[in-house]
Amino acid sequence: MTNNKLTTKEIIKKNIPKKKPVFSNSALEEIKKGFFRWKENCVSDHDKENWEVTPQTTLGSGIPRELIYTPLSISNLDYNEDVGFSGQAPFTRGIHPNMYRGKKFTIRQINGFGGPEDTNKRLKFMIKSGATGLSVIFDLPTVQMYDSDDPLSSGQVGTSGVAIDSAVDMETLFEDIPLEDLTVSIVTHFPSNTAIIFPMFLVAAEKKGIPFDKLGGTVQNDTTMEEVVRSGPEYLPPKDVFRIQCDNIEYIRKNIPRWNFVTYNGYNLRDYGTSSVTEMAVAMSNAIATLEEMSSRGHDIDWVAKRLAFFWSISNDFFDEVARIRAARRLWAKIMKYRFGSKEPRSQWMRCHVQTSGLTLTRQEPLNNVVRAAFQALAATLGGAQSLHVSSYDEAYAVPTEEAQLLSVRTQQIIQAETAITEVVDPLGGSYYVEALTDKIEAMILEQIEEIDKLGGYVSAIERGWLHRKVADHFHTEQAKMERGDIKIVGYNTYVSEYKTRNIDVFNYPEKTEERQIKKLKKLRETRNTLKVEETLNDLEKACRSGKNIVPYSLECARAGCTEGELFKVFKSAFGLWNPPVIF
Amino acid sequence: MRDKNIKVLLSKLGLDIHNRGIITVAKILRDAGMEVIYTGNSTVDQIIEAAIQESVDIIGVSSLGGAHIQLGSKLVSRAKKEGLKDSKGLVIGGTIPDDDKKKLVDMGFDAIFTSGATREEIVSRIKEIYNEKSKKSA
Numbered sequence: 224m225t226n227n228k229l230t231t232k233e234i235i236k237k238n239i240p241k242k243k244p245v246f247s248n249s250a251l252e253e254i255k256k257g258f259f260r261w262k263e264n265c266v267s268d269h270d271k272e273n274w275e276v277t278p279q280t281t282l283g284s285g286i287p288r289e290l291i292y293t294p295l296s297i298s299n300l301d302y303n304e305d306v307g308f309s310g311q312a313p314f315t316r317g318i319h320p321n322m323y324r325g326k327k328f329t330i331r332q333i334n335g336f337g338g339p340e341d342t343n344k345r346l347k348f349m350i351k352s353g354a355t356g357l358s359v360i361f362d363l364p365t366v367q368m369y370d371s372d373d374p375l376s377s378g379q380v381g382t383s384g385v386a387i388d389s390a391v392d393m394e395t396l397f398e399d400i401p402l403e404d405l406t407v408s409i410v411t412h413f414p415s416n417t418a419i420i421f422p423m424f425l426v427a428a429e430k431k432g433i434p435f436d437k438l439g440g441t442v443q444n445d446t447t448m449e450e451v452v453r454s455g456p457e458y459l460p461p462k463d464v465f466r467i468q469c470d471n472i473e474y475i476r477k478n479i480p481r482w483n484f485v486t487y488n489g490y491n492l493r494d495y496g497t498s499s500v501t502e503m504a505v506a507m508s509n510a511i512a513t514l515e516e517m518s519s520r521g522h523d524i525d526w527v528a529k530r531l532a533f534f535w536s537i538s539n540d541f542f543d544e545v546a547r548i549r550a551a552r553r554l555w556a557k558i559m560k561y562r563f564g565s566k567e568p569r570s571q572w573m574r575c576h577v578q579t580s581g582l583t584l585t586r587q588e589p590l591n592n593v594v595r596a597a598f599q600a601l602a603a604t605l606g607g608a609q610s611l612h613v614s615s616y617d618e619a620y621a622v623p624t625e626e627a628q629l630l631s632v633r634t635q636q637i638i639q640a641e642t643a644i645t646e647v648v649d650p651l652g653g654s655y656y657v658e659a660l661t662d663k664i665e666a667m668i669l670e671q672i673e674e675i676d677k678l679g680g681y682v683s684a685i686e687r688g689w690l691h692r693k694v695a696d697h698f699h700t701e702q703a704k705m706e707r708g709d710i711k712i713v714g715y716n717t718y719v720s721e722y723k724t725r726n727i728d729v730f731n732y733p734e735k736t737e738e739r740q741i742k743k744l745k746k747l748r749e750t751r752n753t754l755k756v757e758e759t760l761n762d763l764e765k766a767c768r769s770g771k772n773i774v775p776y777s778l779e780c781a782r783a784g785c786t787e788g789e790l791f792k793v794f795k796s797a798f799g800l801w802n803p804p805v806i807f
Numbered sequence: 808m809r810d811k812n813i814k815v816l817l818s819k820l821g822l823d824i825h826n827r828g829i830i831t832v833a834k835i836l837r838d839a840g841m842e843v844i845y846t847g848n849s850t851v852d853q854i855i856e857a858a859i860q861e862s863v864d865i866i867g868v869s870s871l872g873g874a875h876i877q878l879g880s881k882l883v884s885r886a887k888k889e890g891l892k893d894s895k896g897l898v899i900g901g902t903i904p905d906d907d908k909k910k911l912v913d914m915g916f917d918a919i920f921t922s923g924a925t926r927e928e929i930v931s932r933i934k935e936i937y938n939e940k941s942k943k944s945a
Contacts, residue, residue: 363872377877377881378821585923620902698831715923
């Protein structure tokens with residue numbers, strides 16, 4: 224990059240054009256007079272003294288709020304530069320000119336449990352219920368990259384996700400599901416498991432005869448997830464994981480053009496325990512690091528950035544959440560334009576999937592969660608999200624039941640079909656309050672990106688334990704606030720009632736998943752070509768060590784019937800292990 | 808004064824991926840004056856081995872991923888086999904349905920904490936268990 228020595232914040236500051244405020248000085252003077260008169264005569268002393276209050280909410284930004292917002296709160300607002308029109312930079316009002324009139328947000332609920340045959344049934348149920356996209360999550364051994372027959376996996380096969388050991392399981396998972404007609408989010412959280420599992424999906428598509436360029440969907444592929452958010456027994460070093468992340472991106476961009484090759488996951492980082500601001504600063508810092516790496520590999524920035532996607536958590540501070548999504552869109556467009564010199568509007572889009580916060584769900588009076596999630600979903604819609612997952616009310620007990628998942632779909636359908644919210648683009652744009660919050664949050668995110676820049680960038684911030692400490696500090700502070708009752712949670716620490724709510728139905732895992740998976744693995748190991756397996760694994764290890772893109776090699780492994788655990792062993796051998804800091 | 812002596816081993820059970828809960832509990836117990844050893848993700852064998860080596864009073868494990876019954880029962884039977892059940896408290900926390908809470912108690916866990924458990928509940932229950940076990944093994 225030409226601007227290599229300056230930080231993102233410095234580059235934006237240097238390049239941003241001088242503002243042409245909407246409100247003239249004379250108009251502002253008039254408003255100011257009226258405002259002070261009103262404040263003097265109509266506002267009580269108590270309210271004057273407590274003009275600003277800081278909302279105490281779960282995972283909120285903690286930005287103090289004034290009693291009322293007026294043009295004076297956004298006196299410097301430049302309409303074209305700060306707000307503009309939907310579908311035009313800086314995209315504050317949305318990435319498409321007609322937003323939800325053109326395309327409603329995708330209803331995308333995450334699913335996964337038991338063996339691939341069990342989840343296959345649930346996926347078909349979701350399609351029948353009106354889900355417009357699919358999202359698949361993997362069981363603990365698959366996420367942590369061990370085979371179902373590994374001693375470490377014992378007792379956990381098929382829990383909290385679906386068990387996938389090889390390409391054969393992927394075929395079962397998507398049997399009779401029209402992959403060419405809908406988009407699938409393959410929730411491979413980590414770069415390492417993306418490099419292993421996504422090729423298995425590609426093999427399943429090959430077997431169905433679907434060319435790669437007809438496939439549409441998403442992988443997660445986020446270093447933050449693998450190195451910071453995850454708790455696991457074995458970690459690869461951050462710089463290697465980041466390299467695998469970029470290998471995945473490079474391969475997918477070239478070969479599966481409709482696929483979103485990365486979803487910078489703020490959601491899990493925030494639900495793990497960080498503020499609404501850090502969530503976005505970290506995700507964007509990773510995106511910045513990615514684009515720098517891609518640029519150094521000789522790729523055109525606009526070609527890469529077109530398919531970047533983000534994933535945000537939505538919590539309880541309603542207007543904060545709406546403003547945050549708008550702020551992230553505007554900031555990302557500025558970063559693309561000024562830091563990376565992007566020329567194509569599309570590559571300046573901050574496209575996002577949003578999930579309502581699992582952390583805000585309570586075990587006490589679980590039906591209250593239906594209401595919480597609906598408000599959060601509404602905020603996501605008003606913020607202009609591209610796709611949505613509404614967390615189910617029973618998730619403080621177990622994986623959601625079919626009935627609870629259906630209610631989550633219905634919540635979104637009610638927003639889309641009954642509330643008329645989707646008829647007008649960015650309905651809160653121009654609200655003095657929302658615009659002021661949008662400004663404030665954008666500045667706060669940029670400030671934290673600056674902090675990360677000064678630590679040497681995203682990867683260095685992880686290696687040095689900065690992010691681990693940030694998270695631990697945040698959630699201990701927040702825990703104390705919940706305990707003191709500063710953060711109010713209805714039914715838990717506020718309005719606690721003696722009234723015993725009825726028991727809800729709780730999901731039961733299908734039986735014998737482990738036995739079934741082990742049996743399938745045994746058969747696979749007996750029938751596959753052992754020489755081919757060894758050869759492809761050797762080639763993968765060589766690629767890992769040589770610095771070549773590893774994905775063509777892991778794809779060959781998937782084709783040869785290698786298992787996930789076998790590929791993870793190769794990674795461990797090539798890269799070694801890393802000890803992440805544990806802070807409490 | 809007695810609290811200072813309580814030594815607690817905390818682990819994520821198996822491959823479970825969520826550790827906000829157990830890290831919060833680790834700090835709560837340390838704030839309450841207990842000595843806390845956190846082993847991260849560990850197998851049942853590793854947990855038992857560490858418990859013996861460190862001669863802890865309480866073994867606490869966390870499971871949010873749904874494997875609490877399978878791995879919990881393994882942990883209890885290994886603890887029994889090693890003769891640890893009388894001297895050491897065994898507690899589990901996480902995302903656990905109500906029906907399974909009963910099963911875990913029947914299995915031999917001394918306490919089960921689910922989401923929403925308070926600092927006071929956790930600290931006082933662990934002290935109680937410690938006192939019960941000290942009496943038994945004295």
